[in-house]
Amino acid sequence: MSSRHLVRQALVIAVTVALACTFAGRPAAARAADTSVGRGLDYLHACQNSDGGFAEKGAASSDAQTAWAMVAIAAAGENSDAWTRGGKTPAEFLAGQSSHWKATTDLARTTLAVVAAGKNPRSFGGIDLVGAMQAQVQDRAADGDQIGPYVNSHAWAMLALRAAGVTVTDREIHWLLSQQGSDGGWGWAPGVASDTNDTAAAVQALVAVGQSPSSAGMTRALSYLRARQTADGGFAYAGGSASDADSTAWVTQALVAAGQDLASWRRGGTGPAERLRALQSADGSVRYSASQVTNPMLVTAQVIPAFAARACPVAHPSPAKTPSPWLPSMTAEWPAPGATVAWPSGSTLRFTLADAAGTGVAPSGVSVRVDGAAKSPAVSGTAVTVSAGALTTGTHSATVVLTDRAGNVATAATWTFTVVPPGVAAPVATTASAAKAAAAAATAAGVPSGMSAGPGAPSAATAAGGPESGDSSTKPVAAEAAGAASGAPFGPGSAASGASRVGLVVSAIGVLVALAIGLALAVLRVRGRL
Numbered sequence: 001m002s003s004r005h006l007v008r009q010a011l012v013i014a015v016t017v018a019l020a021c022t023f024a025g026r027p028a029a030a031r032a033a034d035t036s037v038g039r040g041l042d043y044l045h046a047c048q049n050s051d052g053g054f055a056e057k058g059a060a061s062s063d064a065q066t067a068w069a070m071v072a073i074a075a076a077g078e079n080s081d082a083w084t085r086g087g088k089t090p091a092e093f094l095a096g097q098s099s100h101w102k103a104t105t106d107l108a109r110t111t112l113a114v115v116a117a118g119k120n121p122r123s124f125g126g127i128d129l130v131g132a133m134q135a136q137v138q139d140r141a142a143d144g145d146q147i148g149p150y151v152n153s154h155a156w157a158m159l160a161l162r163a164a165g166v167t168v169t170d171r172e173i174h175w176l177l178s179q180q181g182s183d184g185g186w187g188w189a190p191g192v193a194s195d196t197n198d199t200a201a202a203v204q205a206l207v208a209v210g211q212s213p214s215s216a217g218m219t220r221a222l223s224y225l226r227a228r229q230t231a232d233g234g235f236a237y238a239g240g241s242a243s244d245a246d247s248t249a250w251v252t253q254a255l256v257a258a259g260q261d262l263a264s265w266r267r268g269g270t271g272p273a274e275r276l277r278a279l280q281s282a283d284g285s286v287r288y289s290a291s292q293v294t295n296p297m298l299v300t301a302q303v304i305p306a307f308a309a310r311a312c313p314v315a316h317p318s319p320a321k322t323p324s325p326w327l328p329s330m331t332a333e334w335p336a337p338g339a340t341v342a343w344p345s346g347s348t349l350r351f352t353l354a355d356a357a358g359t360g361v362a363p364s365g366v367s368v369r370v371d372g373a374a375k376s377p378a379v380s381g382t383a384v385t386v387s388a389g390a391l392t393t394g395t396h397s398a399t400v401v402l403t404d405r406a407g408n409v410a411t412a413a414t415w416t417f418t419v420v421p422p423g424v425a426a427p428v429a430t431t432a433s434a435a436k437a438a439a440a441a442a443t444a445a446g447v448p449s450g451m452s453a454g455p456g457a458p459s460a461a462t463a464a465g466g467p468e469s470g471d472s473s474t475k476p477v478a479a480e481a482a483g484a485a486s487g488a489p490f491g492p493g494s495a496a497s498g499a500s501r502v503g504l505v506v507s508a509i510g511v512l513v514a515l516a517i518g519l520a521l522a523v524l525r526v527r528g529r530l
Contacts, residue, residue, distance in 0.1 A: 111133070136157075150190075332415055
């Protein structure tokens with residue numbers, strides 16, 4: 001191997017390692033290409049009521065919508081028990097609705113939600129959900145055994161039984177197969193024309209009980225779905241040119257269950273995943289169709305598993321992800337919490353917004369008060385400046401209330417700072433004084449004693465729409481205490497600190513390249529080629 005070749009190899013390795021380190025250090029939000037799941041969860045948070053249940057905004061909680069929300073939360077990898085409102089979890093609300101569970105589909109839907117939440121379907125809300133479904137099995141002679149009165153009740157019961165770990169009998173499997181139409185699809189009841197939704201449910205049920213996706217019946221079902229794909233890449237309920245979100249989501253889950261490559265299911269360059277993302281609004285909700293908004297909370301909950309590429313039944317996530325921060329937050333840059341600053345006439349407050357996991361904050365969603373008086377913030381992206389005018393010598397307070405696009409509202413921070421006349425030196429920062437300033441800022445922001453007020457500390461989200469005391473799903477208050485005692489105008493997130501981080505990355509790359517070249521040269525010397 002030539003000396004030139006060895007040096008070239010060393011350079012390639014060094015640059016590769018440096019680039020890997022650079023991209024690994026990027027924030028997770030910058031690496032994520034698709035935020036559809038997080039935005040959808042943000043909207044669901046805005047639809048959770050104080051009893052722990054879910055409903056369309058402004059409506060009373062519904063057991064059906066709560067059940068689908070619980071499945072969506074699990075599909076996103078989170079534990080719905082961490083979603084508390086008014087001290088209540090979704091499962092606690094759902095357990096109180098057992099009087100509503102009469103139909104087979106009610107029992108099946110509830111079972112899917114209970115399992116997704118990690119609860120026991122044999123004893124939930126005072127009912128054995130599994131036993132109640134099994135009690136609805138009917139002997140259909142040579143056709144097999146039917147669960148409930150319809151094809152869809154049977155398919156969903158099969159999914160629910162498998163979710164609960166119960167074996168579905170050969171006769172129950174045979175009955176569902178006997179209902180497949182000549183076109184390869186299934187309708188909602190015996191003898192009814194096929195549709196995409198019930199075909200998708202049947203496909204997922206058959207995969208769940210061990211049917212091979214390459215079997216003759218499954219191949220016919222996939223052919224039926226392929227023929228029903230609309231020109232926009234989505235799916236409609238039973239034909240036509242206009243797709244809808246629910247049908248597209250159900251079929252997407254069926255394709256995932258059958259092991260299909262979604263990239264191969266495209267029409268006009270668009271596939272079902274892209275079609276669903278195109279129907280998601282700025283507030284995180286999903287439209288029923290391009291021309292219709294109907295039950296956005298329910299549609300969003302039913303689409304999130306498709307966004308996450310999860311088929312039914314959805315298992316309880318173990319281990320579950322730490323719930324994504326969902327209340328918007330901010331980082332105070334100047335004046336920092338507890339800072340002592342000279343305040344020339346016309347000076348401004350500066351802070352940075354954060355809502356990486358959710359729908360973001362529009363300029364109209366930023367409310368600022370200085371000493372109780374409303375101020376007009378100027379918002380540019382995530383950077384916010386607030387002209388406070390001339391402030392008198394003494395202690396002043398600033399409060400920021402943020403409303404994200406989904407409608408979640410939080411008091412992001414309340415902090416104080418002290419103004420001294422121009423020319424009066426601010427006290428020199430010491431470790432003790434900085435710690436004291438940070439503690440004061442934390443107290444002002446409502447952070448419990450012993451916690452910092454930096455990124456990652458829980459906020460006291462007290463405004464309407466935010467969680468009450470004891471709720472666990474909060475976006476962090478980020479009233480940055482670093483540099484508080486000195487009143488330095490640059491904090492984490494400022495242009496200066498950003499430039500420093502860029503400089504450090506460039507320096508690190510240079511060091512790695514130099515080390516690799518040095519290593520190559522050392523090898524060459526050992527081999528006697530230099």
